[in-house]
Amino acid sequence: MPREIVTEQLYHRALSAWPDERGRFGRFGGRYVPETLVYALEQLTAAFQAARNDAAFQRELDYYLRTYVGRPTPLYFAERLTRHAGGARIYLKREDLNHTGAHKINNCIGQALLTKRMGKQRIIAETGAGQHGVATATAAALLGLPCVVYMGEEDVRRQRLNVFKMRLLGAEVVAVGTGSRTLREAINEALRDWMASVETTHYILGSVVGPHPFPWIVREFQSVIGREARQQALEQIGRLPDVVVACVGGGSNAAGMFYPFLEDREVELVGVEAGGRGRRLGEHAATLNFGTPGILHGTLSYVLQDEEGQTADVHSISAGLDYPGVGPEHSFWKESGRVRYTTASDEEALQALELCCRLEGILPALETAHALAEALRIAAQRSPQDVIIVCLSGRGDKDCFEVARLRGLQL
Amino acid sequence: MNTVTGLSPTNPLERRFAALRQRGGKALITFVPAGDPHLEATRDLLNLLAHNGADVIEIGLPYSDPIADGPLIQGAYTRALSRGIHVRDVFELVRSWSASPALSARRLLEPGSIADLQETTSQMSLSETSEGRPQESRGASPQASVVTVPLVAMASYSLIYRQTERRFVEQCVASGISGVIVPDLPAEEASSLAALCHQHDLALIQLVAPTTPLPRARDIVSRCTGFVYCVSVVGITGVRDHLPEELRQRLQTLRTLTKLPLCVGFGISRPEHVQMIKPYADGIIVGSALVSRLAEAANRPWEEVSLSIGQLLGQLRQALDEQPTS
Secondary structure, three states: OOHHHHHHHHHOOOHHHOOOOOOEEOOEEOOOOOHHHHHHHHHHHHHHHHHHOOHHHHHHHHHHHHHHHOOOOOEEEOHHHHHHHOOOEEEEEEHHHOHHHEOHHHHHHHHHHHHHHHOOOEEEEEEOOOHHHHHHHHHHHHHOOOEEEEEEHHHHHHOHHHHHHHHHOOOEEEEEOOOOOOHHHHHHHHHHHHHHHOOOEEEOOOOOOOOOOHHHHHHHHHOHHHHHHHHHHHHHOOOOOOEEEEEOOOOHHHHHHHHHHOOOOOOEEEEEEEEEOOOOOOOOEOHHHHOEEEEEOOEEEEEOEOOOOOEOOOOOOOOOOOOOEOOHHHHHHHHHOOEEEEEEEHHHHHHHHHHHHHHHOOOEOHHHHHHHHHHHHHHHHOOOOOEEEEEEOEEOHHHHHHHHHHOOOOO | OOOOOOOOOOOHHHHHHHHHHHHOOOEEEEEEEOOOOOHHHHHHHHHHHHOOOOOEEEEEOOOOOOOOOOHHHHHHHHHHHHOOOOHHHHHHHHHHHHHOHHHHHHHHHOOOOHHHHOHHHHHHHHHHHHOOOOOOOOOOOOOOOOOOOOEEEEOOHHHHHHHOHHHHHHHHHHOOOOEEEOOOOOHHHOHHHHHHHHHOOOEEEOEEOOOOOHHHHHHHHHHOOOOEEEEOOOOOOOOOOOOOOHHHHHHHHHHHHOOOOEEEEOOOOOHHHHHHHHHHOOEEEEOHHHHHHHHHHHOOOHHHHHHHHHHHHHHHHHHHHOOOOO
């Protein structure tokens, strides 16, 4: 019997029917936070629940997604990449064409509207690659809310273009110099800000991580990606895809892409983590591939940590995947067997990025390039009748400096 | 259980709070981040605190991502971890310290050691002892009457989950720890740990925050043992100039919900804070004010650092013990 069926019998609940009222996805998820935050999380859960069922809120969200973000994004047949791989047909779900250049804005518009609905007057966020920071600063500008973005010093260096953009958009960017000086530390700092400001401030978490209800809220706002892709596949190809591929750091674009396909059991779902430069702890950010269940940033999920529970250092060329945790729902999907999680290395991602530029005229983000690398591998092994959809989660303009540096060039 | 703390009458935390309640005293609870600047310093510090009026010592297990703590305590943990200190080393230290209080007391009284510098404060605590402060003498060492100070472990749930709740609780018990605080484990996620703690007569001290609604506070205190950790302000740990006026109101409300000792923490650093809180609480918790002095150990001789910690404790102790003048 397939493992996912066993899981459903174990929990008496369909895979798509999570989280439960305690914020659990199977045994994962929950809320491991200081007492100070519990009330705010309960408030947020109630506000989101009400907004979800409120037609006026949905209309407003749709309005901004359509007229401001530019949705629906196209499903594009990548003919030359397909020919290059020599097998299955590769389609790209073009989230890079969203306003601000990535899928992150889907969630930010939703949560910013939620902020207004809750009557809170200030927004904070964390950011790794800077895409979520830019998207949050954008949504804050759109709705006239002050915004503070926490970003690790190491990421500020790697992503200075996005830092400049956030400041142009009126956000205050706080460089975090403690600990790992990357996304993980930025989340710690944002949570600390929120501990002190929770009565007036909403924290727009950018991925499907953190305490309940964040993994649920972010997945819901990002599911527009998969809903559109599914509909577009039916209309343009006449059937569902055979394989859907997305990159996984915290896992927000993958969660949004996979969720609407969960009950289509014939569709294979593949998440691609950052394989970095090796398999040893500290050389990669492949949490689901090499981690163990543990607690990080308020949730129970797979974590890269040492034998005592201290969070490990991670590495990826992609700042957006450089995270030692992963969304609890992904841990659940992994354990259920519904989604397969694999890795692409730094070098494979770089090559896929260059290939996509030359063959398709599309510069993908380094994060996205990990998904492309795996999609090319799968396509090569499949027949031309098969269809693969890749979530092209973001564009790579922000990565130009880093790619040039890695290739020994000076910009 | 019909005791002050909900623990057995022999639990050191219960003995301490029962004795305090009997004589109307207030608890001075101190926080030490283990391993900063190194483990031997932590051992010295445990001695120093035990002999300078601390009623309870919380020992913080270093964790890489402590979201409830401010930069001071995170800094201490980061320094400890970067020196390669492991949680098992901390348990070993605590075990050996609590197993040989006489030895630690002798260490303090060795000439030329930090004992010289703390003589004044040690004398102060001894004189308090003669006034009837609770003490247990194990009599091994003739020159020191040894005060057994209950230890409470402060641990992020990540550390506990990794080694399993059962092993964590067993290690605490084996190390002579009397209670645990898990700042990132809200009451609704704590039922299995609470059951284990109950089974081993270990306190599971719960936090009540300013943002905690009343019905929830009622539920939390009903699951709490040891004492109730009342968070003074919305925010993270750290040193503060002012404490909010609502705190008084909140403590009075909490008092109607529970008979457990109410101890106030987050931002307590000055005798004025103590004066304000004292009438409404059973104790205060001092963390960051102590850790900020500890952080100076990088640039100052350890003797000076321990002296300044001793002085801080002396001031707070005095503020706690003073009778109202009116």
